Amino acid sequence: MTLTSTSDEELMAAVRADDxxxxxxxxxxxxxxLFNYLTRLTNDRDLSEDLTQTVxxxxxxxxxxxxxxxxxxxxxxxxxxxxxxxxxxxxQKLRVADSDVEDVERTGALRGGAFSQMRISNSHDDLHEALxxxxxxxxxxxxxxxxxxxxxxxxxxxxxxxxxxxxxxxxRALQALRKIYFAN
Amino acid sequence: MKTPExxxxxxxxxxxxxxxxxxxxxxEAERVAAHxxxxxxxxxxxxxxxxxxNDLDAALPETPRTALRANFMAMLEEQKQLxxxxxxxxxxxxxxxxxxxxxxxxxxxGLNNWLRVAASVVLxxxxxxxxxxxxxxxxxxTAGLASNxxxxxxxxxQLARALTPANGQVxxxxxxxxxxxxxxxxxxxxxxxxxxxxxxLNFDPNPNVRLATCEAxxxxxxxxxxxxxxxxxxxxxxxxxxxxxxxxxxxxxRVRRAVPQLEKLSKxxxxxxxxxxxxxxxxxxxx
Numbered sequence: 001m002t003l004t005s006t007s008d009e010e011l012m013a014a015v016r017a018d019d020x021x022x023x024x025x026x027x028x029x030x031x032x033x034l035f036n037y038l039t040r041l042t043n044d045r046d047l048s049e050d051l052t053q054t055v056x057x058x059x060x061x062x063x064x065x066x067x068x069x070x071x072x073x074x075x076x077x078x079x080x081x082x083x084x085x086x087x088x089x090x091x092q093k094l095r096v097a098d099s100d101v102e103d104v105e106r107t108g109a110l111r112g113g114a115f116s117q118m119r120i121s122n123s124h125d126d127l128h129e130a131l132x133x134x135x136x137x138x139x140x141x142x143x144x145x146x147x148x149x150x151x152x153x154x155x156x157x158x159x160x161x162x163x164x165x166x167x168x169x170x171x172r173a174l175q176a177l178r179k180i181y182f183a184n
Numbered sequence: 185m186k187t188p189e190x191x192x193x194x195x196x197x198x199x200x201x202x203x204x205x206x207x208x209x210x211x212e213a214e215r216v217a218a219h220x221x222x223x224x225x226x227x228x229x230x231x232x233x234x235x236x237x238n239d240l241d242a243a244l245p246e247t248p249r250t251a252l253r254a255n256f257m258a259m260l261e262e263q264k265q266l267x268x269x270x271x272x273x274x275x276x277x278x279x280x281x282x283x284x285x286x287x288x289x290x291x292x293x294g295l296n297n298w299l300r301v302a303a304s305v306v307l308x309x310x311x312x313x314x315x316x317x318x319x320x321x322x323x324x325x326t327a328g329l330a331s332n333x334x335x336x337x338x339x340x341x342q343l344a345r346a347l348t349p350a351n352g353q354v355x356x357x358x359x360x361x362x363x364x365x366x367x368x369x370x371x372x373x374x375x376x377x378x379x380x381x382x383x384x385l386n387f388d389p390n391p392n393v394r395l396a397t398c399e400a401x402x403x404x405x406x407x408x409x410x411x412x413x414x415x416x417x418x419x420x421x422x423x424x425x426x427x428x429x430x431x432x433x434x435x436x437x438r439v440r441r442a443v444p445q446l447e448k449l450s451k452x453x454x455x456x457x458x459x460x461x462x463x464x465x466x467x468x469x470x471x
Binding site for chain 2: 053062065168172175181
């Protein structure tokens with residue numbers, strides 16, 4: 001199979017036409033970056049594996065809604081954002097249902113997050129801890145820009161703002177991260 | 185002397201990330217470069233930003249366990265089996281299970297919105313009804329009694345009669361809201377009420393009655409006709425409140441079939457911008 005040279009969009013068009021095997025090369029190209037993106041957002045590897053799997057399930061489920069003219073990358077990241085947002089919303093619901101322990105849970109989650117991150121990669125403890133202290137929207141924009149190789153144009157499209165606005169947001173997020181990172 | 189210096193620093197702070205990134209326009213880059221030698225504070229910031237940038241670049245990507253690939257392959261195999269027509273018999277169950285898994289996080293979100301809509305409808309209806317106490321006592325009272333006393337079928341017929349415009353609109357809008365709200369409390373999914381309510385949603389001239397009907401239909405959402413009816417209603421309703429309510433409903437019920445209608449709605453020139461925005465957001469949540 002000489003699938004590696006085929007574009008994302010061609011592969012997805014084939015998937016859309018029920019040639020599901022063409023999703024395999026797309027999985028190979030994207031599952032790593034998507035897992036990374038979700039891990040940075042959630043700070044939870046197990047959860048991110050589940051969410052990554054959900055993204056690919058949704059790709060299959062909603063394959064007929066893919067328009068071959070749209071960039072696959074933008075489409076799949078939009079889906080990953082939705083999967084993450086759905087998860088976030090469900091967590092919020094659980095918290096509201098049990099609001100008495102909300103604060104305890106939050107602190108617990110934060111500490112747990114810090115621990116699991118330490119387990120992940122020792123050499124960048126401080127950086128990850130600082131990233132995790134950023135509000136999610138700021139963290140997301142930095143993750144897209146610095147870890148996922150998104151240009152400001154692409155970020156703008158994904159977040160529904162202009163490239164210039166995306167650039168300003170990314171710079172603000174970087175300044176915010178700097179303040180946390182060098183706080184001590 | 186210090187104040188202008190500080191405000192200059194404050195102003196430059198926003199430019200420093202771009203400066204470090206070397207993406208500043210030449211004129212601004214020169215301004216920063218000219219300021220830096222005299223300002224230890226900004227120098228420190230630039231150094232920190234450089235160090236941070238290097239650390240970000242050096243951060244290693246997280247790699248998933250191989251189980252992720254195995255799970256993906258298993259899922260793909262399962263989906264391929266579903267495509268084979270012969271395998272139709274054993275397959276519906278897994279599909280249902282999967283759908284349920286994805287859908288489960290939404291209904292509660294929808295319910296909250298619905299409670300809000302329901303509360304406002306009930307408040308309006310109660311207010312109006314209190315104001316026309318006598319009128320309600322003489323006319324609606326019999327309707328209420330009848331619906332309690334008669335079997336289901338007769339109740340549907342009565343509901344249909346009361347809600348049908350051909351009736352000459354003898355029943356006021358607030359009474360119709362009350363009827364729609366009351367009747368569905370005692371009905372079960374799958375009965376004729378759904379059809380009556382869908383007719384009301386399509387043909388009742390009053391948007392508040394249609395809103396109350398939406399609420400009633402949401403309670404009967406297990407009936408497949410409801411999903412179909414909502415998709416249809418999306419294409420014909422023109423009242424912005426009803427439109428937004430319908431969008432919320434199809435999103436919270438995850439009615440994927442509604443996406444084409446939402447796309448049309450998001451481009452309809454006669455729809456309010458807020459409706460179009462809601463439709464666009466809805467598409468984003470559904471795909």
